[in-house]
Amino acid sequence: MNSSELRTKVLQEIQSVPDDKLIELLELIHTFRLRSxxxxxxxxxxxxxxxxxxxxxxxxxxxxxxxISQRRQQAFQQRQNR
Structure with a gap:
């Protein structure tokens, strides 16, 4: 089966997913894509x-x-001498 046929089958399966599960499916697909x-x-x-x-x-x-300079001075003033 070539990639075009696989995409068609995936899209057909997506069409049959209930509306209340689409968010979960989107998150799954997104996570899978990011990992790849x-x-x-x-x-x-x-x-x-x-x-x-x-x-x-x-x-x-x-x-x-x-x-930045002022914040660094304040931060270092609060440190104890070592």
Whole structure:
């Protein structure tokens, strides 16, 4: 049986699924599809965000850096001296 015939049979089976079970079927199909896709390495996931702040206005960027600096200072002040 070729893939076209298999798809037709799968679609026929889906047509016979009761409406109240369609959500479960969709979740099953989605999970199955995700497992069959190649796994992404952590570096690929991280690089997806590379340059995402490129168009950030300078004022917003400066405010962001100031906020990070302030939060780090607060966090390290709460640490006990070792």
């Amino acid at each position: 896709e190649p796994a992404h390495s952590p570096s690929q996931l991280i690089m997806k965000f590379a340059g995402c702040w490129q168009d950030l206005p300078n004022e917003t960027y400066t405010d962001f850096l100031d906020d």
